[in-house]
Amino acid sequence: SVGVTGTHGKGTTSAMITRILDAADRDPGFIIGGILNDYGLNARAGSGDVIVAEVDDSDGTHRNVHVSYLLVNYLEADHLNYYDDLDHIISSMAEAIEENPRLRRAFVNGDCAGNQRLAGMVSQALVTYGTSDGCAYRGRIVEGGVPLRFEAFRGDTSLGEFTLPVPGRYNVINAMGAIALCDALDVPVDAMRAGLANFHGLENRFTIIDAAGVKVVKDYNSHPTAIRKVLESASELTDGRIISIFKPYRYTLTHYLKDEYATAFHGSHEVVITTMYAANEDPIPGIDTEFVVDMLRRNGLDVAYIPVQEDILAHLDATVRDGDKVIFFGGDDFFRMADAWAARRNGGAS
Known part of the structure; x- marks a missing residue:
């Protein structure tokens, strides 16, 4: 099971992971808080061995969701009707990681200062992705606009160029999260490339x-x-x-x-x-x-x-x-x- 959470981009990143797994013929199930334009649905059962869920972090219930792979896209001040402040948000996410007995691996957006703080609060090593130097999975924009082209790296190894037919440079970070997580699921790079090239976003997201x-x-x-x-x-x-x-x-x-x-x-x-x-x-x-x-x-x-x-x-x-x-x-x-x-x-x- 895969869970995607955090302040921004969790729905889009969940949908990207779903599209990649479909391109790899894994037929994933998914539960996402928005309509996927490629399916006209926000949920389906799937017949494969993976289910992808967007995990709501607005009220602390994310601590009760025990997935095998967790991706935290951003941690910033939000939902302050429930949380006291950013410190409370970060500590709550640390609890979600530390108290999950099923967790095999956690991934975080290394460009986000909140996630950098999170890394110092948990016992396990977090896999980083983003666009900045030092991320384990790093994207470099080749050409902006639509379609958007970027090169992906695993460490110092280039995975080649990828194309996104949706607007928004920030989607490179979302895509790098999807690539990092799908790499852990042994998805071939060509399937990642095909899935992202045929990803058309969520309803009412740009x-x-x-x-x-x-x-x-x-x-x-x-x-x-x-x-x-x-x-x-x-x-x-x-x-x-x-x-x-x-x-x-x-x-x-x-x-x-x-x-x-x-x-x-x-x-x-x-x-x-x-x-x-x-x-x-x-x-x-x-x-x-x-x-x-x-x-x-x-x-x-x-x-x-x-x-x-x-x-x-x-x-x-x-x-x-x-x-x-x-x-x-x-x-x-x-x-x-x-x-x-x-x-x-x-x-x-x-």
């Missing part, structure tokens, strides 16, 4: 819709690190402006990561902010939607504050021009809005 001269992007992210990585990758798509649309998420996350949010949207021509989604949290004095708007403006960003979410599309109709990239960061309500606006631009019903 999903691009062409809408009459505008690229509409849907991305299920609200964490500042992930937002920054999406914007970096979006800048490579075309030369057009980037319009970011964001609903602040949770008082706790906004408060704890306010400094990160202050710079997360740099590269956006405009940031459209609507009313915060509190997720049943108690308010924190001074932390609200207006705080986010003022913070972004103080950091030099052009911010349009539109309290009523339904008014966002009228604003886009009035301001968006050909060549722009409009990125909806959020959840299902934002994605329905993005789909409706793209359909209307393409001549369909809204």
Whole structure:
């Protein structure tokens, strides 16, 4: 059994592992928290000897999931309605590793500072992957954009070039995690290459819709690190402006990561902010939607504050021009809005 956990990229990395195992004719089972575009499913039984699971770490229950192979993609401050702080998150993951009697091997993103701290808190050696020197499995980007090409290394040995037909340089790190783990499962390198070359992502993870001269992007992210990585990758798509649309998420996350949010949207021509989604949290004095708007403006960003979410599309109709990239960061309500606006631009019903 394979488990993939951590702050970012666990669904995508789980899906990459699944695609590689399929290319190796292993017919894996999978349980993933998003629809895999290559299957139109988020779960299936499979007939092979491996099941791949995205392991939720939001409430500590990951400590009860005892898999044979565990991959930790990122450890950053998140889910602060449950955790006290980043130290609590890292110690919880250390417990998940130390208290798993079935664990054969654990893999961590060596580019992540949280995982570097984790390595000093567990008794077993962790297998590292990423893009930085010193990782046991390392990726080197050869060509950005779509498709993205990178060379993979196991130690000093090149495994050759790989191609990803999905956008996002950060996906090289996800892919290196999948390669490292599948190597432990004795998957041939050619099957890894074929699986990644035919990987088309998860629904609403950097999903691009062409809408009459505008690229509409849907991305299920609200964490500042992930937002920054999406914007970096979006800048490579075309030369057009980037319009970011964001609903602040949770008082706790906004408060704890306010400094990160202050710079997360740099590269956006405009940031459209609507009313915060509190997720049943108690308010924190001074932390609200207006705080986010003022913070972004103080950091030099052009911010349009539109309290009523339904008014966002009228604003886009009035301001968006050909060549722009409009990125909806959020959840299902934002994605329905993005789909409706793209359909209307393409001549369909809204």
